[in-house]
Amino acid sequence: MDENKPNRINTIDLENDYLKLVHRNENPFPLDIFPNELQEIIFEFLNVFKFNLDYLGAGVLAAASAAIGRSHQLQVKPGWIVKANLFTVIVGKPGDAKTPALSLCFKPINKADKKYFSEYNALMDDYEKSLNDKAENKEQLNKPYLKKILMNDYTPEALILAHSYNKNGLCILVDELVSLLKNLTRYTNSGEEEALLSYWSGATISKDRTSSRSIRINDPFIGLIGGIQIGALKELAKGGKKSNGFMDRLLFVYPENLEKVLWNNNEIDKIHLTNYNNIISNLLDLKNDSQDSPVILKIEKKAQEFLNTWQNNNKTVDLFEYERGISVKLEDYIYRFSLIIQLLSSAIVEGENKAEVQLAAVKGGIKLYDYFFHNAMKVRDQLAPKNYLESLTPLKKAILKDLPNTFSKEVSMKLACKVIDGKPRISERSLHTLLKDEKLFIKVSHGEYEKVIKDKSN
Template identity: 55%
Template sequence: MSKPKVIHIDKIDLENDFIQLTDKNKNPFPVEVFPKIIQEIIYEANYKYQFALDYLGAGILTATSSAIGNSLKVEVKKGWNEKANLFTVIVGRPGDSKSHALSFCFKPIHIKENLLFAEYSKLLKDYEDELKSDSKTTLRKPFLKKYLINDYTPEALILHHSNNKKGLYIYVDELNGWIKNFNRYNSSGEAETYLSLWSGTTISTDRASGKSLRIKDPFIGVIGSTQISVLKSFAKDGRSSNGFMDRLLFVYPEIQKTLKWNINKVDDRILENYFSIISNLIETSIDQVEPLLIPIEENAKKHLFDWQNNRPENYLFEYERSIEIKLQQYVIRFALILQSIHYAANKNTLDKIELFAVQGGIKLFQYFYNNAIKVRQEIIKKAYVETLTELQKTILEELDDDFTTAEGLKIACKKVNDKPRISKRQFYTYLKDSKLFKKVSHGKYQKINL
């Protein structure tokens, strides 16, 4: 009798299969693009802390980008190199633990910054003690090396980047405030500056002291959160048409559960694994002067180019085309990040971008593309509602989602100070607005969800 066949069942594979079979989410974050050890931390934090899988996946993707910084680039072809900086926007309702999820994902970066600050404080004390005893000391004043920055002037951003050539991430709890501060220090258009920073164009500034600073090859990323209700502010002042919106990676869970308090903690072993992976990526290139150029292996490049060449050429809306073009470029950045984190987790090669990384990048493209379209459509709808009069808005709010003509007339034409708010004729005209109402059958209407 032959021995029974032993089948090993992977817990993470089971988790992925379970979610695919039971989750009604039409646009789930593709957790499977990460190595198993990272998938484990994502599912653990989702289960124990109830953070959305989208927030965790995008947060770890961006934290990995920060750890890599300017140390690695993809050599797509001669003269075309792509770095890994991302502009990530976490979207949700108040109380969805957007900030807590980000803090969890960026914990290894925060730990590194704490160590750097402790080192800086010691060197500063030594410098100040030396200065007291010898005013002509040759000891140079130390500078603080940072990976993350939140409140800054454009000059301070460049100064901190010059102190850390590897790059910086603008890490802002509420990105709406970041947007509102555009043009606070100059009137030349800060959004345009970020377009250049996204592309890695040389930046410089002339300081009041007379000293000029210049970063030849900048690496600036953005990560932060925002509420659904203020998404329209991202599109103001021309940002929906100048390419700024197209560079933003919106992380917008389709299904978001209300968080319930609990006393659960993430397993220390799993947490240490994650910290170790991100820390290793930081330390690997700590003394690296020039970026390491990583080519794409031939079959992976063919897959990437075939995919791009077969993307749609005609679009119903111009914004779909502009979103598509920028996200295609992001596929290369995603591939670099995925190759790097698989390298740190599984000791995969880091001398080429492999097929799995490109395929994972394409999956991320689809996720972020769907979210970008969703955000644009919501902004367009909200913009239309804002063109209504206050009375039109009030009536729209008071109407049920489904109503009859008689019910609508009763609400719209109710008397205020003994006079109907609007006439029957005005209400019938209002009902014809196809952006607001859908006629279901004779005498029955439905509000369109705006």
């Protein structure tokens, strides 16, 4: 550091530290993944509208994803291309302002859709006028189509048709995700639930239609974000969604200690709304760079090496069987997160690299992995069967049996992480996750634990 350069206090860091101190959230949304300019806007939204910070952070991330669409993609390796689409679920109680928070975050995209609709109406007026003016050659007139980004209420066929009108992609934005899933059950005979899994993967969409022309979308982009009430989470496990990988693809935003949204007389400085609109608009304009083919970014070497090391040492899958699917999908998501973070930086910071995903973006992606993994475990715990002990994996049962009724963290590390066949039975990180399971353990004091269900033999 240059000794002659004066030290300056970063107000964004102070805001983050203040929130951690006041709210004491065990798993806050990692706002520091965003550039400072965007963090400042989000803090202003928080101070004025009092929406939950997790809702705002995740809403901005999802809006950025929708704005990017298929315009820019990340090449991990030749033949392995990653898009930026996300499947996000906003969890809360009635009155937690889930919908207003998302409306605020998606306002610039709604503004773009409003413009598309105005253009469509003008073209339809001209088209209908031409139909009336020309008695002959009416078949030569091309009927205008409505281009849009956001889909709210739709049939599966309408979704694909809308995508054919907007090659850059769509985002399904719904107030209540359960309603969407229930509607999909009307189409299970044609595999529409499985189609959602395909949309997440970005596989080619082909739809043969008997009444009109068939549709094929070679490089689709479809994102999803919607709200769900805590009591309705069990609906996500019905109809095979828990076993077919659908739930593993969902990014749960499940804040702790949700507080009532307090009304106030605070007014937002319009410059923050303008700046936010400009950031998302810059991402929307990326499609102009891609023309017909997406721009392919690569990941810089040191960033890939860092991520490889992290992934090789990520041992969350060695304890719970059901963690494997969640962990693997979230590891895939890291590339999507990193791509979004990098493009957000390039949309804000002049001269920022738009050809490579850099180390800072990858580190931000890993922070999002940790955040969403914690929330996924929280949801899974709520959906666990009543006979919880019987649902445990053999390894988890063995560790539980080895632990005394009361024990210290040091004792648990010695017993649970004992070396078998030359390697620890589980990692310290997995043990830490296990000790946080409130169905099994109570934290009596710092470093001291007690079993919820006592072993009479101990």
